[in-house]
Amino acid sequence: MCEEMSRAWREVDLDALTHNAQVLQGALAPGCRLMAVVKADAYGHGAFSVAHRLEAEGIQAFAVACLAEGMDLRRMGIRGKILILGYTPQEEAPLLCRWQLTQTVVDEHHGQALAAQGLPLAVHLALDTGMHRLGIPAKDHGALERLYALPQLRIEGVFSHLCVSDSLEAEDMAFTRLQLERFYGAVRWLRGHGYDPGETHIQASYGIWNLPPQPCTWARAGIALYGVTSDGSPTARELDLRPALALRARVASVRTLVPGEGAGYGLAFRAEGPVRLAAVTIGYADGLPRDLPVRGGEALLRGRRCPMVGRMCMDQLLLDVTGVPEAAPGDVVTLIGADGGKRIRAEELAARCGTITNELLSRLGQRLPVV
């Protein structure tokens, strides 16, 4: 047995990832290329192996959330474009420069502050088309002119982010169309006034699923690249994507309780009949919510579904394995993925956790080796 699979681990299928990248690339307009979003340790899949595999498969651009993630990718030997999607304080301009990272300009103030450092910086301008999180208001042509006038900023792209593109409700789809109009309006204005917008990108995963191919040069895919939807809700297009991650742990110990006996902290579980309980080697410090057992959490053991019971601990949880009499110490327990003929999808576990797969996967703890 390999030491990395001795307690709890993430199993990442790099072939599934390659397949997903090809499917997503095929769903884009001609001339539009896939940018792989590998922030938060590649949504819990391990940025090192994910980025290396994708770069070997021809992906030329990566997106991360912050400076440290960008520097990590460079230290790992990634040579493609790396766009930092989030804010970086101007004092870090030397690091942006040294590591050849492309920084998002989050508003005019940020662009001016970065330029004032006096270093040549590669940037993309974020345009606010209605999400009101980051970006220069798409209609603020004056701000765009002032930013283009700064010689320190090498503006290599402009982009925007859609905030309701995961919804197929008429009102939301109308808002997405409005965001697209504002974005392309700004791009047209730039071109019409002699400014080169460079790369253009607005689709993230749901933009790829729910919009027709867009006339941009990049599309930023995160969750779809990992082969899952955020919450299992329907999408306009069906793409043949494969989940790339399985989450597994082991049975540490099995015991039988007689009716009336309790188990775990607070004795929160009470045996109503004779019950077999397994202690499993994964807990909330690994990224599972502590209240998952009361939310109906289940795991697979020897191809059967077993309910989690009692209170989850930091490093362990209890599984009711009464229905699996052969359960034994060392058995593999599957929290996400397939076992025998059964499967628990990340979407199902995320729903039980009261969240979306993006949050569940990105929270998977560093204590879980990636194999």
Ligand SMILES: *Cc1c(COP(=O)(O)O)cnc(C)c1O
């Ligand atoms: C995280 C992020 C993405 C990727 O989103 P997915 O829905 O996971 O594809 C794209 N663009 C921006 C600006 C982001 O912050």
